[in-house]
Structures are given as C-alpha cells and as structure tokens.
Amino acid sequence: MKLTGRTVLITGGSAGIGLAFALKFVELGNQVIVTGRRQAALDQVKRQHPKLHTIQSDVSDPTQIAALAARVKADFPELDVLMNNAGISRYKNLKGTAADLAGLTVELEVNAGGVIRMTSAFIDMLKANRGTLINVSSALAFVPLPCLPIYCATKAAIHSYTQSLRFQLEETGVEVIELMPPAVKTEMTADLRGDGITMITTEQLVKQSFEGLKAGVLEIRPGQSEQLAFMRRLAPNFINGQLWKASRKLVPMGADDSKPPRLSYT
Ligand SMILES: NC(=O)c1ccc[n+]([C@@H]2O[C@H](COP(=O)([O-])OP(=O)(O)OC[C@H]3O[C@@H](n4cnc5c(N)ncnc54)[C@H](OP(=O)(O)O)[C@@H]3O)[C@@H](O)[C@H]2O)c1
Numbered sequence: 001m002k003l004t005g006r007t008v009l010i011t012g013g014s015a016g017i018g019l020a021f022a023l024k025f026v027e028l029g030n031q032v033i034v035t036g037r038r039q040a041a042l043d044q045v046k047r048q049h050p051k052l053h054t055i056q057s058d059v060s061d062p063t064q065i066a067a068l069a070a071r072v073k074a075d076f077p078e079l080d081v082l083m084n085n086a087g088i089s090r091y092k093n094l095k096g097t098a099a100d101l102a103g104l105t106v107e108l109e110v111n112a113g114g115v116i117r118m119t120s121a122f123i124d125m126l127k128a129n130r131g132t133l134i135n136v137s138s139a140l141a142f143v144p145l146p147c148l149p150i151y152c153a154t155k156a157a158i159h160s161y162t163q164s165l166r167f168q169l170e171e172t173g174v175e176v177i178e179l180m181p182p183a184v185k186t187e188m189t190a191d192l193r194g195d196g197i198t199m200i201t202t203e204q205l206v207k208q209s210f211e212g213l214k215a216g217v218l219e220i221r222p223g224q225s226e227q228l229a230f231m232r233r234l235a236p237n238f239i240n241g242q243l244w245k246a247s248r249k250l251v252p253m254g255a256d257d258s259k260p261p262r263l264s265y266t
Contacts, residue, residue, distance in 0.1 A: 001132050001175060001213045004029045007079045009072060011059050011118060012086030013052075014041040016186035017136065020202035021083060024210060026051050033076060035059075035068065035086070059086045059114030060106075069121040080131035082122050084115040087136065089151040089188055096255035104150070111154035116161060123174075130173035135162045139182045139225035142232040145243050147250035147260065166218065177213070181205055182224035191260055194246040198224065 008025050012018040013034025022032045026049070033053040036042050042054040053076075057068040072079055088110050098104045115135055126133060141159035144152035159178065166176035183189055183199045192199075200208075200223050212220035221229055231239040250260035 001177065001216065003210070003214060006081045006132075007031045007033075007076050008081040008083060009033045009035070009076075009079055009122070010083040010085055011035050011057075011114065013083075014038070014045045014054070016188060017181065017184060017202055017205060018083070018085040019045065020206050021085070021209075022052055023049065024206045025081075030081075031076070033072065033079075059084075059118055060109040062117055065114075065117050065121050069125075072122075073125060077125075078129060079122070079125055080129035081134070082118065082126060082131070083134040083136065084118050085134075085136040086114055087111045087154075087188070089148050090258050091147050091191070091250055091252050091260050092149050093252045093255050093257065094149055098255045100256065107150045107154050111151065112157045112161075115158055119165065126174045127169075127172050132175040132177060133165070133169075134177045134179055135165075136179045136181065137162065139180050139221065139228045141180060142225075142228045143236075143239050143243055145247045147247040176218065178219050179209055180219065180221045180225045180229075181209075182222060182228070192250070194250060196242060196246045 006025070008022075008030050010018045010022050010032065013022045013032070014036035018034060022034050025032045031053070032051070033055060034042070034045065035055050035057040037056070037058045039056045042056055045052060046054045055068060055071065057064045059065065088107055090107055119133060125131070135158055137158040138155040140148070140152045141155040159180070162176060162178045169176055183192065183197055184205050185199045185201050189199060205222055208222035209220055212222070228239065252259060253261055
C-alpha cells in the first residue's frame with residue numbers, strides 16, 4: 001500500500017487503534033479524517049491533534065452513513081483510503097434468554113453492518129480514486145473467545161466478507177486489506193483478563209501493521225494473531241479449548257449483564 005499523499009477516512013478514529021493509526025498516517029504525510037459517535041471525544045481529539053479532521057457519524061445508522069458519504073464527497077473528493085475500524089464488544093452469557101433481544105445483536109449492527117454499509121457507501125469513490133480499503137477484523141475471527149460470542153461471530157463474518165470483496169474488486173483497482181489485530185490495550189479491552197491473554201500496545205500494533213502495509217501484505221496478522229491462525233489449522237480443538245479456559249471466568253453472571261464478574265478480574 002502506498003503510505004504517503006493519501007486521503008484517509010478512519011471510522012472510530014477518536015480512540016484506541018483508530019486514533020493510533022490516524023496519527024501514524026498524519027506523521028507519514030497523509031490527510032486524515034476520523035469519525036466517532038461522541039462529539040465531545042472528537043472535539044478533544046481535535047484540540048490535541050489539530051491536523052486531524054473530525055466528523056461525527058455512527059456506522060450503525062444508515063442515514064448518518066449517507067450524510068457522511070455526501071459530506072466527504074463534497075469536501076474530500078480525493079479520498080482514496082477507507083479504514084473500517086469502528087467496533088464494539090460485549091461480554092455475554094448465552095445460557096438464559098436476554099430481556100433485551102434487540103440489544104443482544106448490537107455488535108452485528110456496528111461491527112458487521114457498519115463495515116458492509118460503509119464500504120457500499122464509499123465504493124464508487126474508492127473505485128474512481130483507485131483506492132485502498134482496510135477492514136479491521138480480529139485474531140478472534142480465527143478462534144472465538146467464548147466470553148465475547150457475538151463479537152467473535154461478527155469478526156469471523158468480516159473475515160469472510162473481506163475475502164469475497166477482494167475477489168469481486170480484483171479488476172477495479174481497489175486494494176482490499178484486512179487487519180487482524182491480537183489483543184491490544186485499549187478502552188475495549190479494559191475488562192479483559194485471563195490466563196494466557198497477553199496484550200500489545202497500540203504503538204506496537206501500529207509498528208507491526210505498517211511494516212505489513214508497506215510490504216504489500218493483504219491479510220495482516222500481527223503478533224499472536226499469526227499464532228492463532230496457525231493453531232486453528234494445526235490443532236483447532238486444542239486452541240478452542242485454551243481460549244475457553246482463558247475466558248470462562250469472564251462470562252457475565254446473567255443474560256442481561258454486559259460486564260464480566262468483578263471477582264474474576266484479579
Ligand atoms: N483492542 C483489541 O484488543 C482489538 C483486537 C482486535 C480487533 N480490534 C478491533 O479494532 C477496532 C478498534 O478497537 P479499539 O480497541 O480501538 O476500540 P476502542 O478503544 O473502544 O475505540 C473504539 C472507537 O470506535 C468508535 N465507535 C464505537 N462505535 C461506533 C459507531 N457505532 N460508529 C462510529 N464510531 C464508533 C469509538 O468512539 P465513540 O464511542 O465516540 O463512537 C472509538 O473511537 C474494533 O473494530 C475492534 O473490534 C480490537
């Protein structure tokens with residue numbers, strides 16, 4: 001992937017992995033627009049990093065995506081990189097009926113629906129500008145961490161979707177990249193604790209990922225992600241069992257809790 005002189009849109013770029021990538025892209029001489037749901041978070045990011053452009057937009061809302069696409073087409077017609085990064089994760093106990101059945105599938109709307117809708121809304125621009133699409137899935141697309149069951153299902157869905165997309169776009173000039181991070185220290189993983197769960201920092205992720213981007217790797221599997229991909233092929237039952245062992249204490253007490261039990265944190 002060409003890493004300079006691009007115009008990059010990163011969903012969920014006000015924090016965590018998205019913000020770390022945004023700052024790296026700016027450092028390399030790119031124009032970067034970040035989105036997020038919370039205007040206050042975007043305002044703070046803008047104060048700290050004035051070079052970033054910020055636009056409030058929720059990837060789970062088709063109306064907001066259409067408004068974002070119209071605004072970007074008008075203000076940044078040269079946009080040639082879309083990084084579908086926005087995502088959420090919820091701890092779930094599947095053993096009982098959830099009182100909020102709509103809420104049960106909220107991750108599908110953001111992590112899967114958001115990526116698919118954003119890609120469709122920007123595909124004409126990406127084709128016209130012979131651009132690059134970067135979908136952020138996860139190492140958990142290979143092997144589920146059972147305390148995050150719907151989250152992992154969305155990441156497996158995006159892994160599959162991204163492969164189909166790469167084939168369909170092969171003659172359009174649009175480059176399709178998938179970034180599959182291992183566990184990374186961000187707000188999303190603040191409650192994630194367990195034997196065998198190790199985390200890298202956003203700086204480490206950015207360093208390893210940009211090496212992959214520079215080398216033209218289309219499926220980037222930093223750190224433990226590569227090991228999970230390998231183990232999934234070599235010994236799928238073993239690695240599935242290991243991830244269940246590592247995370248079973250993080251399953252919430254009841255079907256309507258969204259946090260792991262406090263006692264399991266230490
Ligand atoms: N952290 C990890 O260990 C890890 C590992 C593998 C993959 N990933 C993936 O990497 C991506 C980023 O994760 P992260 O750890 O950086 O998360 P994070 O620190 O929680 O940041 C999430 C970002 O997404 C935004 N966001 C959330 N929902 C949104 C929505 N509906 N529309 C637009 N923006 C939204 C948040 O801002 P607002 O709250 O203001 O919207 C925030 O800017 C996710 O797709 C995640 O699944 C993370």
